[in-house]
Amino acid sequence: MAYKIQRLGLGGVLDQAIAITRNHFVLLFSIIAILLIPYLLAFGSVQYAMELDLPPEPTMDDIMRAQEASMAYLPWFFLLLFGYTAIIWPIANAAVIQAVARLYLGEEVTAGEAIKHALRRFFPLVLTSILMTLIIGVGFALLIIPGIYFMIWYGLSQHVVVLEGLSGMTALKRSKQLVHPQRGTFLALLLITGIMSWLVNMSIAFIPQPIVAIFASALVQGMMTVLITATFVVFYFSARCSVENFDLMRLAENIGAREAEEGEPSAQFERGTSL
Numbered sequence: 001m002a003y004k005i006q007r008l009g010l011g012g013v014l015d016q017a018i019a020i021t022r023n024h025f026v027l028l029f030s031i032i033a034i035l036l037i038p039y040l041l042a043f044g045s046v047q048y049a050m051e052l053d054l055p056p057e058p059t060m061d062d063i064m065r066a067q068e069a070s071m072a073y074l075p076w077f078f079l080l081l082f083g084y085t086a087i088i089w090p091i092a093n094a095a096v097i098q099a100v101a102r103l104y105l106g107e108e109v110t111a112g113e114a115i116k117h118a119l120r121r122f123f124p125l126v127l128t129s130i131l132m133t134l135i136i137g138v139g140f141a142l143l144i145i146p147g148i149y150f151m152i153w154y155g156l157s158q159h160v161v162v163l164e165g166l167s168g169m170t171a172l173k174r175s176k177q178l179v180h181p182q183r184g185t186f187l188a189l190l191l192i193t194g195i196m197s198w199l200v201n202m203s204i205a206f207i208p209q210p211i212v213a214i215f216a217s218a219l220v221q222g223m224m225t226v227l228i229t230a231t232f233v234v235f236y237f238s239a240r241c242s243v244e245n246f247d248l249m250r251l252a253e254n255i256g257a258r259e260a261e262e263g264e265p266s267a268q269f270e271r272g273t274s275l
Contacts, residue, residue, distance in 0.1 A: 003104050006247045008238040010185050014192070016104075017231040024103050025226070030111045031099060032222040035092040040218035043080045048210050049073050090125045090158075094118035096226060097162045100233040105250070117162070124167030128157050131168060152183050155190070159236045178239035189235060193228045200224060 003016055021028065050073045052066040095111075095118035102109035132154045140147030153176040160171040160178075179186050200220050207213040240246035 002106060005105070005237055005241065005250055007241040008234065010188050010192075013185070013189065013231060013234045013238060016234045017227060020100055020103055020230045020234070021227050024099075027103075027109075027111060028096060028099055028226045028230070029222060031095045031114055032092060032225055034111065035088060035095065035115065036225065037218050037222050039080070039084055039088045040221055041214060043084060044214035044217055046073050046076050046080055048214060050077060086126065090129065091115070091118045091122060092225070093158060093229060094121055094125055094162045096229040097159055097233055100230045101159075101163050101237075104233060104237060121162050121165075124161050124165075124171075125158060128161050128167050128171045132157055132172060135172070152186055152190075153179055155179055155186055156232070156236050156239065159233065163236070178236065178243055181242055182235075182239055185238075186235060189231055193231060197224050197228070 003019065004012065008016065050070045052063070052070055054062055054066050058066075095114040098117045099109050099111070099114035102114075132150075136147050136150045136154070138147075139145075139150040154172050156175040156178050157171050160166050160174045164171075164174065166174055201217070204213055204217050204220060207216055237246060
């Protein structure tokens with residue numbers, strides 16, 4: 001299916017993201033199922049084990065024993081939290097970014113290919129994320145407003161690392177170049193996807209069975225990850241169309257490839273012009 005590769009407004013970005021997610025859900029969710037779901041289940045199980053198990057009218061001894069039992073899981077909690085933040089999430093997010101981008105451009109991709117690409121970009125991703133976090137942190141320390149600007153400007157840094165092969169300050173500067181002209185749309189997308197995630201997570205809190213809630217939370221977070229990642233991949237290409245006419249460059253490439261297959265020179269290139 002051909003998607004609209006052009007500068008898009010807020011509604012257009014969301015429409016294309018939903019279409020990609022719907023049309024390729026099995027492929028995209030399989031990446032999450034391989035990389036993210038097992039970790040979310042383990043993390044949710046540890047969180048459940050750390051909850052205080054108290055009788056209806058607990059004594060001080062009951063509270064002390066419950067706290068000791070909870071503390072026994074604390075090393076596992078921090079180990080899983082570190083692994084999720086530093087390893088699992090960057091790889092899973094990068095793999096979905098790569099897969100969505102390939103699908104959006106009409107190219108074939110498998111879950112294995114997307115994961116392999118993410119693994120190759122792992123260290124540049126970590127380096128760029130650390131640098132971005134430090135800069136945003138300094139920005140928030142400087143009366144908050146600079147931190148908000150940095151957070152918006154550098155919001156596409158992971159996409160740049162995965163899709164353009166850049167890293168570090170070069171990736172951050174490239175992200176700012178892409179986001180700044182459409183910073184209002186980017187901020188609106190952040191708010192919309194954030195509210196969606198909050199509402200979905202709040203609904204899970206009403207599930208009375210803890211085990212069911214853990215599984216539901218992992219599955220829902222996985223599905224939301226796919227949709228949100230697709231949203232910002234579409235925005236990335238929309239920004240490129242705005243900044244550097246990516247849609248016209250893509251059209252020229254397609255015309256050149258089609259005419260090469262047919263063995264006919266392009267009239268436009270014969271005249272020495274470009275699209």
